[in-house]
Amino acid sequence: MKAAVLHEVNQPLRMEEVDIAPPGPREVVVRTGASGVCHSDLHFVEGLYATVFPVVLGHEAAGTVEEVGSLVDYVKPGDRVICCLSVFCGHCERCTTGRPVLCSRTGLVRGPDETPRLSQGRDPVTQFANLGSFAEKMLVHENSLVKIDQDIPFEQMALIGCGATTGLGAAMNTAKVEPGSTVAVIGCGGVDLNAIQGAVLAGALRVIAIDAVEDKLSLARKFGATDVIDASSGDVEAR
Numbered sequence: 001m002k003a004a005v006l007h008e009v010n011q012p013l014r015m016e017e018v019d020i021a022p023p024g025p026r027e028v029v030v031r032t033g034a035s036g037v038c039h040s041d042l043h044f045v046e047g048l049y050a051t052v053f054p055v056v057l058g059h060e061a062a063g064t065v066e067e068v069g070s071l072v073d074y075v076k077p078g079d080r081v082i083c084c085l086s087v088f089c090g091h092c093e094r095c096t097t098g099r100p101v102l103c104s105r106t107g108l109v110r111g112p113d114e115t116p117r118l119s120q121g122r123d124p125v126t127q128f129a130n131l132g133s134f135a136e137k138m139l140v141h142e143n144s145l146v147k148i149d150q151d152i153p154f155e156q157m158a159l160i161g162c163g164a165t166t167g168l169g170a171a172m173n174t175a176k177v178e179p180g181s182t183v184a185v186i187g188c189g190g191v192d193l194n195a196i197q198g199a200v201l202a203g204a205l206r207v208i209a210i211d212a213v214e215d216k217l218s219l220a221r222k223f224g225a226t227d228v229i230d231a232s233s234g235d236v237e238a239r
């Protein structure tokens with residue numbers, strides 16, 4: 001398959017052939033429908049986070065199940081799925097106490113003695129977040145997938161894989177916004193717009209969006225902000 005491969009820090013991604021292994025018992029081959037480009041991908045390109053090269057970046061994706069391993073029962077070929085960048089086991093203490101994001105991830109990725117999921121010749125290729133969505137296909141554990149029935153475009157589904165979830169999580173899990181509260185969201189980028197949406201879903205009565213770019217403020221209104229403050233002029237704190 002074709003994939004965009006990063007070979008070293010601060011170099012362009014190169015479109016190359018990459019071999020993808022057949023699915024193991026609980027693995028699934030997904031044909032990529034769409035992938036977001038997240039700022040975290042850029043962090044790896046710029047070397048701010050470490051990885052093992054070569055690597056296929058991309059972790060905000062959706063697609064169609066193409067092939068499943070012998071023990072997979074959650075999805076079948078043809079299912080439309082959103083990829084999850086924090087695969088969970090469902091058995092460890094963290095999973096069973098409601099914090100699957102902190103899963104120990106035992107047995108969810110291939111070991112050093114196994115055939116790598118992705119390779120070029122004899123060399124393994126790293127999958128960012130165990131996904132690697134800047135590619136025609138992804139080989140993932142079935143617990144990395146969420147299937148959905150709605151007929152919405154892949155471009156929209158993909159965003160739920162990182163930006164939307166991160167923003168909603170910031171409002172609902174980190175800030176624990178309560179019904180009736182007043183919330184200010186500083187900056188209205190992709191994650192922040194979803195923090196606004198999350199605050200609204202959590203029942204906030206007043207959601208104040210703050211940004212210096214007019215377009216972002218009008219988007220913020222669409223996502224549910226009740227008040228907007230243009231930070232490019234005046235005393236933001238006073239207003």
Ligand SMILES: [Zn+2]
Nearest residue numbers: 038040060162
């Ligand atoms: Zn991301």
Ligand SMILES: [Zn+2]
Nearest residue numbers: 089092095103
């Ligand atoms: Zn777990």
